[in-house]
Structure formats: C-alpha cells, structure tokens
Amino acid sequence: MATIDITKANFKEIVSKEGIVLLDWWAEWCAPCRTFSPVFEQASTKNPDLVFGKLDTDAEVELAGAFAIRSIPTLMVFRDGIMLFEQAGALPANALDDLIRQVRALDMNEVRKQLVDRQAQQGAPSQA
Numbered sequence: 001m002a003t004i005d006i007t008k009a010n011f012k013e014i015v016s017k018e019g020i021v022l023l024d025w026w027a028e029w030c031a032p033c034r035t036f037s038p039v040f041e042q043a044s045t046k047n048p049d050l051v052f053g054k055l056d057t058d059a060e061v062e063l064a065g066a067f068a069i070r071s072i073p074t075l076m077v078f079r080d081g082i083m084l085f086e087q088a089g090a091l092p093a094n095a096l097d098d099l100i101r102q103v104r105a106l107d108m109n110e111v112r113k114q115l116v117d118r119q120a121q122q123g124a125p126s127q128a
Helices: 011-015 033-046 061-066 091-107 110-122
Strands: 021-026 051-056 074-079 080-088
Touching: 011 021, 011 051, 021 033, 021 091, 033 051, 033 091, 074 091, 080 091, 080 110
Parallel strands: 021 051
Antiparallel strands: 021 074, 074 080
C-alpha cells in the first residue's frame, strides 16, 4: 500500500480505526524528511496491511500544533486508536522494521488494561 495524505478532514477517521497506523509528520523543505521518505515508502510497500500516512506540517499547521510537533520528521504509531509511539528524527529502515514488528506483537488487551490502570491511579486521591 502506498502512503496516503492525512489532513484535518481525515485524521480522526484514520487514526481511530482498528489496526496499525503509522504517521510521518514532514515538510517539503526538511532535508531529514526527504531522507526518511523513501524508508517510509518502502515500509509501506512491505506492509500492505498497515496504514501509512503523511502529514505535511506546513499544510496542517493546526494539527501539528495540537500534537505539539516541534521537530520533523516525527513518526507516530497508533494501533486500534491508541498512540503507542512518538519520536522525532528519521529512523533507519531496520529500526522502522523492528518498530513495526514490536507493534504487531503487542497484546492490545494488556495495553488497554494498563491504560485504564494508569488513568485510575492518576484520578485516585493521594494517600498523604
């Protein structure tokens, strides 16, 4: 599967659905973004069952601001609507492949349980 353009109009629909979504936040003027782009494209070809989206930070200023994107490229990975990974900087192909392998291997029921537990701890009154 080739990469798709992500915009404010389709962002929520894309990242909230079942499955794995990788997002590349980039800009045309960014040299590291141009270096990472073929790596991202190659990974999309090797993993046609995943969604690979590209977000142009110059065109999608509001989204970039909402996610506090301060450095590009930034890679985000969502699975079943849950953000699992966010990192600025261009990953080499082997690191991206390894990240995809790790995200595929996650037990999402356990991830959801950990999120619920963390939210409960943050909402619980402190024991002073």
